[in-house]
Amino acid sequence: MALIVIKYGKNNVAETIKFKAARKGDRVVLVQDGIFWALDDIETEAEVFAVIDDATARGYSAEELTVPSITYEGFVEIIEKSEKTIG
């Protein structure tokens, strides 16, 4: 089970590679500009979360996101539970 951190938008090749690598059992967290991915439906078997602080900072509410939102505290909890990271 890996934690995958996405911090850039859709034009970034690195984030595209990370999303393709995501698989069932992984957790993907969208931070910073990564929340732009959550403006559209995301095709992946992994669980995806968006950090609400970064969404709010960019003018979006939780309802406008296509994935569940978490706080930074929630993000820290996920980090602590993760054996592997891809960031």
Next chain:
Amino acid sequence: MKKILFVVYQAPGGSIWVNEAFRTAFGMYGEDIEPSVLLVEEATVALSKKAQPECLGLLPISICFRFIKRYETEVYGIKEHVEKFKIKDIEESFSVKLIDEKDTGDFLHDFDNVIFM
């Protein structure tokens, strides 16, 4: 022994990241860590014999070669990206291992930590 993979995705002619990845990897040999480097997308051109970022005043990639040899650092590339960027002569000093793009997901999951830079 922790396995760490540095994934470089920016071109050597416009950024420092290829050299930085190797420099960071070399600095880890004192610890209980086994670093590897994967060059993807535009960073793949660093594998070319003809790549010369030094002609722009950047660090030459060749300064890494003797350390790659000494530490036997594993260097990987993606076959489809080598073709995409039309790289004909690959620099042997890397002893690069090419993986298929479809295997990238499994490959990344083989490591404890993967750092894109």
